[in-house]
Amino acid sequence: xxxxxxxxxxxxxxxxxxxxxxxxxxxxxxxxxxxxxxxxxxxxxxxxxxxxxxxxxxxxxxxxxxxxxxxxxxxxxxxxxxxxxxxxxxxxxxxxxxxxxxxxxxxxxxxxxxxxxxxxxxxxxxxxxxxxxxxxxxxxxxxxxxxxxxxxxxxxxxxxxxxxxxxxxxxxxxxxxxxxxxxxxxxxxxxxxxxxxxxxxxxxxxxxxxxxxxxxxxxxxxxxxxxxxxxxxxxxxxxxxxxxxxxxxxxxxxxxxxxxxxxxxxxxxxxxxxxxxxxxxxxxxxxxxxxxxxxxxxxxxxxxxxxxxxxxxxxxxxxxxxxxxxxxxxxxxxxxxxxxxxxxxxxxxxxxxxxxxxxxxxxxxxxxxxxxxxxxxxxxxxxxxxxxxxxxxxxxxxxxxxxxxxxxxxxxxxxxxxxxxxxxxxxxxxxxxxxxxxxxxxxxxxxxxxxxxxxxxxxxxxxxxxxxxxxxxxxxxxxxxxxxxxxxxxxxxxxxxxxxxxxxxxxxxxxxxxxxxxxxxxxxxxxxxxxxxxxxxxxxxxxxxxxxxxxxxxxxxxxxxxxxxxxxxx
Numbered sequence: 001x002x003x004x005x006x007x008x009x010x011x012x013x014x015x016x017x018x019x020x021x022x023x024x025x026x027x028x029x030x031x032x033x034x035x036x037x038x039x040x041x042x043x044x045x046x047x048x049x050x051x052x053x054x055x056x057x058x059x060x061x062x063x064x065x066x067x068x069x070x071x072x073x074x075x076x077x078x079x080x081x082x083x084x085x086x087x088x089x090x091x092x093x094x095x096x097x098x099x100x101x102x103x104x105x106x107x108x109x110x111x112x113x114x115x116x117x118x119x120x121x122x123x124x125x126x127x128x129x130x131x132x133x134x135x136x137x138x139x140x141x142x143x144x145x146x147x148x149x150x151x152x153x154x155x156x157x158x159x160x161x162x163x164x165x166x167x168x169x170x171x172x173x174x175x176x177x178x179x180x181x182x183x184x185x186x187x188x189x190x191x192x193x194x195x196x197x198x199x200x201x202x203x204x205x206x207x208x209x210x211x212x213x214x215x216x217x218x219x220x221x222x223x224x225x226x227x228x229x230x231x232x233x234x235x236x237x238x239x240x241x242x243x244x245x246x247x248x249x250x251x252x253x254x255x256x257x258x259x260x261x262x263x264x265x266x267x268x269x270x271x272x273x274x275x276x277x278x279x280x281x282x283x284x285x286x287x288x289x290x291x292x293x294x295x296x297x298x299x300x301x302x303x304x305x306x307x308x309x310x311x312x313x314x315x316x317x318x319x320x321x322x323x324x325x326x327x328x329x330x331x332x333x334x335x336x337x338x339x340x341x342x343x344x345x346x347x348x349x350x351x352x353x354x355x356x357x358x359x360x361x362x363x364x365x366x367x368x369x370x371x372x373x374x375x376x377x378x379x380x381x382x383x384x385x386x387x388x389x390x391x392x393x394x395x396x397x398x399x400x401x402x403x404x405x406x407x408x409x410x411x412x413x414x415x416x417x418x419x420x421x422x423x424x425x426x427x428x429x430x431x432x433x434x435x436x437x438x439x440x441x442x443x444x445x446x447x448x449x450x451x452x453x454x455x456x457x458x459x460x461x462x463x464x465x466x467x468x469x470x471x472x473x474x475x476x477x478x479x480x481x482x483x484x485x486x487x488x489x490x491x492x493x494x495x496x497x498x499x500x501x502x503x504x505x506x507x508x509x510x511x512x513x514x515x516x517x518x519x520x521x522x523x524x525x526x527x528x529x530x531x532x533x534x535x536x537x538x539x540x541x542x543x544x545x546x547x548x549x550x551x552x553x554x555x556x557x558x559x560x561x562x563x564x565x566x567x568x569x570x
Contacts (some may be wrong), residue, residue: 006076037164064145080191120159124155146550195259205250208248215301254292255326277346368480372483387450396468402477418544420538426529478515479545489505
């Protein structure tokens with residue numbers, strides 16, 4: 001019976017079903033090099049950001065200083081451009097990457113280019129220090145100098161890419177990708193410029209006024225008490241109830257949420273264009289926009305109510321940070337769910353043949369469900385905390401329950417203790433600890449302070465759930481999501497039929513980066529995720545990656561109690 005037939009009948013595929021391509025360290029060396037280069041570039045960006053800033057240019061209206069001040073907005077412009085590029089050129093990028101990877105350089109050639117890259121970065125670092133420090137030019141000469149500095153900034157990633165790929169082949173690929181790169185950059189810059197126009201022209205004021213008054217009406221309807229709205233010149237409105245008062249500024253008007261929703265809908269329309277009816281589906285845009293505005297008013301009303309009736313700290317430190325994302329995720333999922341089940345929007349509504357689909361389950365849901373459930377629970381519990389999350393046990397309960405629910409839909413993960421899992425898990429622990437000691441990944445232990453405020457029984461129960469989540473629930477859910485699903489889904493849509501041996505270096509790199517970004521501590525998270533990926537492909541067993549992850553967390557837990565500090569697991 002073929003893999004496709006097994007998948008269609010929902011018969012769990014055994015791990016490493018295909019051994020036609022055995023693990024080879026040599027075949028993974030390019031991927032290791034590329035992952036290292038990404039980490040190197042990110043570290044260099046952090047070094048430059050930590051050493052130089054644009055504060056000395058504030059209030060200076062010269063044209064070249066204004067250009068340097070705009071570098072502070074590189075992150076939002078870059079994120080918008082990256083999102084646009086993934087939409088318009090993902091297939092082209094993976095094709096070009098595969099072509100370049102097949103012509104990767106020799107070790108000696110890479111070493112020479114690595115030395116050149118270090119020299120380029122050192123020169124750019126010195127150039128940045130002088131530009132942001134002593135330089136005080138004026139006129140066209142100053143603009144020309146800023147142009148030289150910008151070219152130096154571009155030379156840093158290009159020289160890094162030349163470490164891995166032949167310059168001629170790299171140049172040819174960049175030329176072929178240039179139209180999509182320019183389009184994505186234009187979308188990123190245009191999106192940011194439009195938001196600046198909205199902010200600086202005062203177009204946000206009517207939206208802010210309406211949102212604030214909506215929040216006041218909701219507060220009055222719910223509590224029976226009249227909330228107070230006061231205009232603050234040049235800032236926005238003050239909304240207060242009882243003893244709690246907040247300033248509703250232009251960033252709270254809702255235009256950012258509307259822009260984010262429009263971006264999501266654009267991506268949704270592109271990826272699901274074949275399953276939606278156009279132009280009918282475009283009606284989702286005004287409907288979603290109205291819902292975003294209404295939910296923003298509800299969010300502000302709830303923020304004031306929590307601050308007045310419950311806790312100002314929870315309102316400002318927890319609810320204010322998480323509520324917007326909770327509402328956005330809920331709206332996005334609702335739009336997708338509804339539009340795929342209403343025939344007016346969907347070409348083939350998903351609920352049309354419900355009787356024939358009762359015995360099937362989306363395979364992606366089985367791998368992603370526990371992780372997404374934990375993530376959703378963390379949003380909810382975080383919204384009702386003020387730094388330390390006393391409701392953390394809820395995440396563990398949700399994750400464990402979802403893992404139990406999907407257990408029959410997953411292949412048997414061989415969780416027997418293996419040398420592979422122990423070896424890679426131990427290496428990940430050493431790497432994580434080394435980065436902590438070097439100061440790259442230090443985090444203040446908020447939980448230690450929060451536990452001191454709980455009773456001994458409550459603190460003990462919290463620590464028990466934290467240990468259970470850290471040692472078992474989180475490793476299982478994260479390995480299913482990042483190694484079991486994402487690393488294979490980046491190779492083929494029919495991911496369940498793909499052997500773990502067949503995961504490509506590109507998919508390994510991307511899934512490791514996603515794992516690192518999830519953990520916030522992106523350097524340690526990315527590199528340890530890469531080690532878990534190597535444990536997976538070494539013998540083609542998901543269980544080895546899980547054992548490696550558990551091993552790392554066990555060692556972090558033991559070392560935190562034996563040597564401190566405890567932020568390795570708290």
